[in-house]
Amino acid sequence: MDDQITKKIKDDLKRLISQARKENKWIHCKYQDLWFAPDELEKTNKEYKFLWDVGDFTLRDPQEHINEIQKQIDELGKQLAEIHARLHR
16 A cells, blocks of 8 residues: 555544544444444554545444444344243243
C-alpha cells in the first residue's frame, strides 16, 4: 500500500478513534460485523491490521453489541431446551 495512502487512512482512523472515546462508543465494521473498543482498534492499527477506509466503520453504542449477543444466547438456549425435550420423549 502506498505510504501516503496508509498515512491518510491511519490519520482518519485516529480521528475516528478519538471521536469514539469522546462519545463512549465502539467502532463497528460493516463488512465483517467486527466490533472494536477504541483501544483495540488503535492497537491493531499500530500493527498495520484493519487499516481500512474510515467509511467502512461506524460509531455505535457497545450496548447494541451486548444486546445482539444476548439475543443469540437466548435463541441458542431455546434450541438447547428443545433438543433436551426431544431426547427425553
